[in-house]
Amino acid sequence: MTCEWRAGVSLTPGDMDTQCGDLSALSISDKSSETPAESTYNASTCRGEHEDNAGGFGELSQLPIEINERRPTCLRCGRPQKVCLCPFLPACHLEVSTSLYIVQHPAEESRVLRTVPLLAACLPPEKCKVFVGRRFNEERNPELAAVCQDLRTLILYPGPDAENLEDMNMDFSAAPYNVIIIDGTWSQAKDMFHRNALFRLPKQVQLNSSPSSQYVIRTQPTNMCLSTLECAAVTLAIMEKNKAIEELLLRPLKALCSFQLQHGAQVHHSKEHLLRNGMYDKPMPKNKRKIKRMERLVSNQNI
Structure with a gap:
């Protein structure tokens, strides 16, 4: 940041340095005609002017300092206390047998407006663990590596190799299972999935009949895309065979979106919706791969 300051004198700091140097040279050359007292006075006067005016720090130091204090934050939901969402959270942590492992892009x-803090506030700490980073390996992340190597671990990531979670003929209540969910934008999630070999060890699953997203204050690629909290809510409802879990987890998300919309936020339609209805107002990409991807969104093909 560049800041200009005008002193009470017309000299710049560079000019003052030069003039001070000239005065010092003059006092040395005329040392025979000056008394020691006069020489000391000239030098000290020059230093004083230089210290008072150099860079304007003399006057700037007298200005009041503004301290921006952060708003008090709720320890449970992570929101500012004035907009706390705890009234919409379950009264106590939900009892589930499935453990969620959220790998979050930095x-x-x-x-x-994140959804993971709301998810973590609804579940016991040991049932919802968050790992932040782009790259994960066995040496730096032994706990996550052990989870990925566990045969009872699933990773929620759509793709041609993913099996629909609703159609899996498995009894998830017979033993506790783990589910890994990647938290980030779709491009970030894709990059993290393909660059981490650990994430290709668990069985890959996807949600086939997920509801429309309630997270309307952020833009999604398609109408079927869900936020991290919504993915977790649907997944837990299926694996725990309890539809009420989904409803309880979505309550704080609905309250968050409702509050934002009441205070000026706009509904964010998916990119698919905008393209289909001629409402996409951004420049079209020049990259052929991105153009084909957008064409698939309009034609409702799987991406």
Whole structure:
């Protein structure tokens, strides 16, 4: 940041340095005609002017300092206390046998309207663990590596090799299972999935009959895309065979979106919806791969 400051004198700091140097040279050359007292006075006066005016710090130091204090934050939901969502959270942690492991892209940490803190507030700490990073391996992440190598671990990531979770002929109540969910934008999630060999060890699953997203304050690629909290809610409802879990987990998300819309936020339609209805107002990409991807969105083909 560049800041200009005008002192009470017309000299710049560079000019003052030069003039101070000239005065010092003059006092040395005329040392025979000056008394020691006069020489000391000239040098100290020059230093004083230089210290008072150099860079304007003399006057700037007298200005009041503004301290921006962060708003008090709720320890449970992670929201500012004035917009706390705890009234919409379950009264106590939900009892589930499935353990969720959220691998979160670092960029998600700085987002204000995140869903993972709400998810974590609804579940016991040992049932919802968050790992932040782009790259994970057995040496740096032994706990996550052990989970990936467990035969009772599933990773929720759509694709041609993924099996529909609803159609799996498995009794998830017979033993506790683990589910890994990647938290990030779709491009970030794709990059993390393909660059981490650990994530290709668990069985890959996807949600086939998921509801329309309630997370309307962020843009999704398609109408079928869900937020991390919504994915977790649907997954737990299926694996725990309890539809009420989904409803309880979605309550704080609905409250969050409702509050934002009441205070000026706009409904964000999916990119698919915007393209289909001629509402997409951004420049079309020049990359052929991205153009084909957008064409598939319009034609409702799987991506």
